[in-house]
Amino acid sequence: MANEPSTRERIVTEAMRLFAARGFRGTTVGEIEAAAGLAPRAGGLYKHFRSKEEVLEAGIDRHVDEMALIEPVLEMLPLGDPRAELTLVGRWGLSELANEMPLMKVVQKDGDRFPELAAKVSARIIARGHQQGIVIVGRLLGDVLSEREVAAVVSVALGALVGYRIEEAMFGPRPVSEDDFLETWVNMLMSFAERRGLVPAAETSEVG
Numbered sequence: 001m002a003n004e005p006s007t008r009e010r011i012v013t014e015a016m017r018l019f020a021a022r023g024f025r026g027t028t029v030g031e032i033e034a035a036a037g038l039a040p041r042a043g044g045l046y047k048h049f050r051s052k053e054e055v056l057e058a059g060i061d062r063h064v065d066e067m068a069l070i071e072p073v074l075e076m077l078p079l080g081d082p083r084a085e086l087t088l089v090g091r092w093g094l095s096e097l098a099n100e101m102p103l104m105k106v107v108q109k110d111g112d113r114f115p116e117l118a119a120k121v122s123a124r125i126i127a128r129g130h131q132q133g134i135v136i137v138g139r140l141l142g143d144v145l146s147e148r149e150v151a152a153v154v155s156v157a158l159g160a161l162v163g164y165r166i167e168e169a170m171f172g173p174r175p176v177s178e179d180d181f182l183e184t185w186v187n188m189l190m191s192f193a194e195r196r197g198l199v200p201a202a203e204t205s206e207v208g
Helices: 008-022 029-035 052-068 071-076 082-110 114-140 147-171 177-195 200-206
Strands: none
Touching: 008 029, 008 052, 008 147, 029 052, 029 114, 029 200, 052 082, 082 114, 082 147, 114 147, 114 177, 147 177
């Protein structure tokens, strides 16, 4: 079928899942091959990658590519509706963070053994996400906030999204639904914008 993932994509997907569950060192090439539907220890992985490390690198690259998908949307902002903009960005952020959780688990398990891995994820994914947030908040609040204040707002807003996903990954479904969390997240940012005089007070009280 046209939408069926390629063998290379299956290898990356299954490798990241196994790395997250067992750690990078705790996962063998044969286990990756078997999970991807290949004959284990028959060399199938090496037809697409030179090493297990290169598979991990491909997993990082895939997340970087996924993050780039939001950038054309950022170019269209502001749309004239801050609530809609924040809801769109917040929902995308939660979705992207859910996709990143396996990679974050790999860093958690093996970051101390592979400091270059943690540094690469920090530079290519974490820092890029923060910069994307600065673009969004800067367009919404840049007229009344300094660059330092914009960066601080982004850190608080991203921290809330990350915290929700990490708690979910560690403890299972949260007592607050994703929709309720996102609505409150948007309301808090809208309230902040109201206090700074950027949006009328009525806009902050809308119910989705």
